[in-house]
Each structure stands twice: as structure tokens, then as C-alpha cells.
Amino acid sequence: EGATSSPKEDLCVDKSHPFVSGIGMLAPSPDWFSGVYKLRLFDRETRFWYQKIEVNVYAWDAGTEGGNDYSFKNDPKNENISPFKAGSTEDAVFVSVDKDNNNLQVLPVGTLTFELQESSKCG
16 A cells, blocks of 8 residues: 545535546656546435545556656657557556456556545635
């Protein structure tokens, strides 16, 4: 198990703002990142807040730099590409190789946990 951290302040959501989004850089790479986008913390069918949500997050490569290392001196890529999950080859950083089936599995770089706390007013 890796390092854990907790926010210094509570995250405040309400029925008008039930989503969470966040992104972070994966150092030392200048263009790898991880995070969540529009994670809903409120169940519309039951009309209740989820008590606890755990989400695996994966490494994504923005594709803004070329090169074979983590240097900030790599040449920029000139073609427009969409971000892609980092890890498509056996020697990739976040990949597990199943030698028996010769399958590659992209591994999460972390888990985000959101736990409902006592209700309070936002702001």
C-alpha cells in the first residue's frame, strides 16, 4: 500500500453541485496526469448521497512531448492527438504482464476515496 493523504479542508457539494472533478500531474513526467471528471456523489434514483465511493485512477499521457525519458527538454509533438492511457507495451511504467496469457493490464496509479461526513453548510 502506498502513501495516503487527506484534504486540509472539507469538499463541499450539494444537490445543485453533486459532481467532483480533479486532476494532478504525475511527476517526473511533464505531460502525464491522473484524476477524475464529473464523478457524481449523489444517487438520483434513491435521492441519497453515497456514503463512500472509491475510484481507481490511471495514468494518462497528454501527448504533448516526444522523447524516451522524463526530461523537460524533449521536443514538443506537433500533431494533435487525444490524451491516452499510459501503458501499451510490456516495458511501460504502469503495466502488469500476465506471462501465462501474454496479456498486458494497465494498473491504477492510485485510489481516490470520498466519504460522506456530517452535513454542514457550504461556504
